[in-house]
Each structure stands twice: as C-alpha cells, then as structure tokens.
Amino acid sequence: MSKNAATEKLAPNHHQLTEEQRQLVDRIMAFTKQQLTTKQTPAVFTITGDCGTGKSVILSQLFYELQQAAHATEPPLAQMQNYFLVNHPEVLKVYKEMAETEAHVLKKNFLRPTSFINQMQKQHQQADVVVIDEAHLLLSQPDHYNNFYGQNQLEEILKVSRVVICVFDFHQVIQTKNYWDENLLQRIVAPYKHESYHLTHQFRMTASPALIDWIDAFSRGKLQPLPKTARAHYDFRIYADAESMRRAIVTRNQAVGLSRIVATTGYPSTLDGGKHYINETGGFRMPWDQYNYTATPWAEIPATINEVGSIYTCQGFDLNYVGLILSPLLYLDQTDQRIKVDLSKKTNNEMLKRRKDITDPQLFTQMQHQIILNSVNVLLKRGIHGAYLYAHDPALQQALLTSYQKIQ
Template identity: 75%
Template sequence: MPNNTATAKLAPNQHHLTPEQQDLVDRILTFTTHHLSGEKPAIFTINGDCGTGKSVILSQLFYNLQQAAHEPQNDLAGTQNYFLVNHPEVLKVYQELAGSEPHVLKKDFLRPTSFINQLHKQHRRADVVVIDEAHLLLSQPDHYNNFYGTNQLAEILKLSRVVICVFDFHQVVQTKNYWDEARLNQIVAPYPHETYHLTHQFRMHATPALINWMDAVSQGELLPLPADARTDYDFRVYGDAESLRKAIVARNRQVGLSRVVATTGYPSTLDGGQHYINETGGFHMPWDQYNYTKTPWSEIPETINEVGSIYTCQGFDLNYVGLILSPLLYLDPTDQRIKVDLSKQTNREMLKRRADVTDPAVFNHMKQQIILNTVNVLLKRGIRGVYLYAHDPALRSALLRDYQRLLQSSNP
C-alpha cells in the first residue's frame, strides 16, 4: 500500500517542493527576517483551496525556522517560534513528527488557546508563529474552550513579532470560527502584511473540469458532470448508501485510507454514546467517536466501521472517500439549486448564534454557507476517487441521471 499517511506527507524529509513552493518558503523567510525587529507585528497570509499544498509548505517552513534558530550566524538565531493548529486531529500529526527532526520539539506545537493563555501568563512574546488551518481560529469568545478574548488571530498578533498563517474561507465550518475576507482584512490592516494565493491542486487526481464541478456543488449549483469526470479519477454516484459503503470497504482492503463520511444532519450528541446513520439499502453505521489515541482517526483501521465528519477528516487525505449528503441538503425544484434546510440541523454547536451578527438574514446566509462549506471539505478528501450518495430523493435522482448520461457517453 502507498505510504501517504498524514505523518509521511508532512515530514520534512519526505517533501519534494515544487519551484513555486520553494520560492514561497524563501519569500516568507525573507519577510520574517525583515520584520522580526519591527515596531509592529507583521503577518503573511497564504490563501488556497483544499489540496493546494498549504500544510506541506508550512511544515517545511517551520522546519527551516527551527534549524535557523540554532545556527549562531543566522539572522533568526535564538528565536522562539511556535506552530499552532486549532484541530486536535491535525495537531496529533505535527506532534508525532516532533523529535524526528533536529530542533523540532513537541512543545513547539500547540492549540491557539493554549498558546495565548501560556504567553499571557508568562508575560512574553513569541518571535515567529506559524498557524495551519487559520480559518479554524475562533473569531468570537468561547468560554467552553477557555478563550475569553474577541478574536484569536488578533490576540496572537499581540503576542508575536511575525505571524504566518493559511486561510481557506471555503473551509469555515462553524459560526464561532467564522471568517471571510472582510473580517480578515479588518484584523490585518493595521500591520505590515503580505498575501500569497496558491492555486495548483496537489491532492486530487481529478481534472480541472471536475474540480470546477465540485466547487459549483459547494456553492449550491448543480452543473452537468464534465465529460472527463472519470479521467484518471474514480468518480461514482450511488443510488443507495449501502452499496457505497461496500465499495469503500473494498477500496480500503485494496489500498487503505478509504472511508465513508457524511455532512451534518443526522443525530449526533457528544454524550459518549453511539449515534447511528440509517440510510437506503440497509445502511446502518455509527458516527465517528471522539478519538483519544495519538493516531489520526482516518488512519485507525477500525474506523472503516464508522462514518467520518469534518471533525475527524478536515485537513486529511484519503485515497477514496464515500460522501453521504445528509437530509439538510436538498434540490429545490423551482431553480434546480442545492439548498440547505436549516430546520433539519442536528449539530447545534456548529451553528450557534453570534452576538456580533444581529441581522437574521445575514446570520441565516452565514449558516447556509457553513453547511455548504462542509460539502466542499468532505468532497475533496479523496486522492484517487469520490463516491457520492444523496439522502434527498430529488437530488439523488438528478445526480444519478447525470452520472448515467456520463457513463453512456463514455461507453457508446
């Protein structure tokens, strides 16, 4: 089986950076050196869609920073640097890498709240802070997570000399982490800053036309499947969820790292018990459980018997993903667009009210976009293929009709 685990992908000794990626790492290091002694903190943001290599770049960058910090003649010598990520499953991967490379230690990798509280308590500033999945930073207070400020990025800037972070606004999946371009610009405006946009797709072997189709679905638009949808990529649509599950299990036996996932909209409560998804064809599987191990959920063999969610799969590669679109998503017969039925939401934590959004229409749009963002995140997990099933009969029929048309046109 190919070794494309998250740990292997992010290990600096496994990186084969493209010229663009290497140039970006060098550019950020130059930016860091230039602004390290500035009067104000400086921030460098990297924007990019799912699978554009953001985490690989940050992993290599942090490795370079830590090596430079221990070189006496280097401009970065003696710097105290941190790597932050607000996703417990992704954090496990980085901490697993710690110690395998010189000067990269487990204590360097923290959740943002831990970093903020630790440096406040010690009354000091960090030199360089690298933030992966910055779109998961809290943008409002969250007492449950012991964050009492108004915005985590704003707090991190106060505690740092240079901040480097990646953003993907289409991966914002909770209201308490809500970000858009205007909100980010408001935070960074007072500080020296640069931005870089990544566009090349590294994860999926899908054609640009199929990726464009996925982008449209994630915005509620159901375009005709492109003629090359199955070129070098295993794209399928299923009429029942159980057949999809069996196909993913078979793929998992063949190549590993293949999982069934679903968008929110099925019963689920953080009460320690199992909550099942029941679908057509006799499909009956439990949601993913909280993962207390050091191994990422998708790399635990037994999780082939669970349904993954954004909480366990965001930020990770799978070889094949079987995506179930939940009852929240339906095809509107009036305009043939994919809509969100918020009356069927089951994850209250994901869509909690924000005190700073008082217009009901604006908040409703925010919640609908967050649900569509979860489609974007899960639809783009598969390196080799994605298998798709929709709960809504009208959406399922539309997808199946177009898929059958595609198969017939490719096999005249």
C-alpha cells in the first residue's frame, strides 16, 4: 500500500462499491431528496456497523455524489450547502487530502463538529445535508476545553441542518465525554423522520469469521480458545515478549509498509510535549506517539515505526499489520477466567473522566471498563493482513500463549 493508502481507500475514484453498498448509497440519496422535497426536516439516517464494515467508504462515495448534484441544476439537490464532519483530527486530515483530487469536493466542506456548530450558530445559517463519520466520537456532554457549550453535539447539529446522515459504532466509544449507547441515540432521533441500516460484512481484515468472533468475545472480556482457523489467510500471532513482536512488525513494515506497534492506555503519559516511554519484556522500550502537527496522518509518517500508536492516532485507519500491547490495566481474573480492567492502574484521566449526568457509581464504573475493552477491539482490528498480540499481565499472557500453541 502506498503512502497515501488511507486517502486512496476513501477516494470515490479508487474503489468499486459492492452491490449492498451501492444500494445503500442510492437509498440514502432517495431519502435525502424526499426529505428536502417534502421539507420534513430535520431528518436523520443512521448507519451502524463494527470496525471494518465499510462505513467510511460509503460516506465518502455518498458525499461525492451529493457534491456533484449540488453543482448540477436538478432540484432538490442543486445549490445545496453540504458539510462533512468528523471529530477525529487524524481522519479529518485524510478527508481534506482527498478533497484535493475530487471535483466539487473542497477542503472547506470538511470540519470538526464544534467548528461547524459554532460557524452555523454565529452566522445564523442552516446547512442542507450534513454527513458525519465516526459519529460515536461526537461529544455527549459539554466540553469547554474544545469550545463546546451545548449538552450534546448531535442535538446541536440537528438544530442547524435539514438532513443528517451519520455512522455509529457503539463498540468504538473510547472516552466518557463521547459516551454513546443505542438508547441515547434513539432518544435524540425520536422526534425526527429517521431511517437506519446495519452493516455486517467485514471488509478490512482478511481474517476468518471465527477469528473475528474470537476478537469480539475477547473485547467483551471473554477469553475463549483460539479457533483452528485463526491463521487461515491471516497472520495472527501471540508473542511471549514485546520486543520480539516489535522486531516482527518492523520486518513487516520494511516489506509492505503501514505496519505499526500500538498499545492500550495504562502506561504513563502526559501532554507536556516530552517523550513518555513504554517499557516491556525482552528489552522493549518505545515512546508513545507524539502529537502530529503535520497534514499527514500519523500511520503514514515513516518515522512513526519508532513510536507506539494509541487509540487517538489509529482509530479509523487501516494498517497492513498491527502489533498490540495490552497494558497493565487489563488482566485475567483466574477465578472466572474473564478479562477485566484494573482502574487503579489507569493513566489517562481524560479518557475516563467523570460525568456529572451519571450519578450511579456502579454504572459509571461499568462504563469505564467497557471503554477500555472497546479500545482493545478497535486496536486489534487495525490490521488488514495480520495482528500480533502481547499482554503485560502474566496470567493473561500465559493463557493466550497456551491457546496459541494448540493451533500451531
């Protein structure tokens, strides 16, 4: 894959939609035309699906077609003012880069949600069609640090839009300030005309369905025996030490590119501009990813082979091979053989920050645990051709190795 692999994946001229994807784009276009014609707005269309089910590809194609229609003469889509929103700064870079190559798709069409909301409110404007990728990253509480003073970003977007099309994956919720579940989404869209569609087919990983199921169970805390097909058409490995895994990822990166080491939170790190190292078995010592001030996504910068990626730099991106370190936060409870979260070892307070609207301590603790497990799911599914895994917790590591040896 080339340096601009992420852009090529999303650019409409570089992919061919499946029949299901084509039908879904056509259905959303028809939904949009109907709502704009009948003026039953605001209206909402939601797409749900797990990591790798092609959600972003569909949105990219959809927005391209909306922009072509906006520059034509046929109503009701002609002369529409459309926007594409994404709350992930690294993913936003990809979309802006793509905009340079597509007719009528401009960089100014792509915004962070807060920028869009503030712009519309300040100018007393209403957008026609708003497409939101990674909508599970929308803020669901005020965040003054990010200049958002409302209660929920989706609610605010609906107030200044005629039609909203958004993607949700509840298994990719990775911060309490962005916490979403199905009940919250349904409550917000209930007053409006609403349609939805659920995607199930896995496009990113070449792994067997049985291994995908194993990863899904693993990210829910269930440690099951590895399926016999874990390595069928997919390079899945468990490593006894982190340094051996790092060397294997470097070798893969030299051969095919876009191969990176990533880790779950649970190692010391602060936003002070300095380097904060992860030290693990086998002499492993690497710094966390640095804030990326460039226009190039973190995963596509060659030098980041010498950094450990986080959920903040890797969510939403395809890698050829991923090597995941499970931090001290995650451990195997040998009484019930479940993977659990030790919150006493948390190092990212912002990720698990308390919410004033959730007063039940037990409920909030469950939310924090699920957010950490969600991050495992997201990071482990980054690799198209392979995923390598190492766990800091000795009991979990031994259980993984024992299961792995049985399928060798």
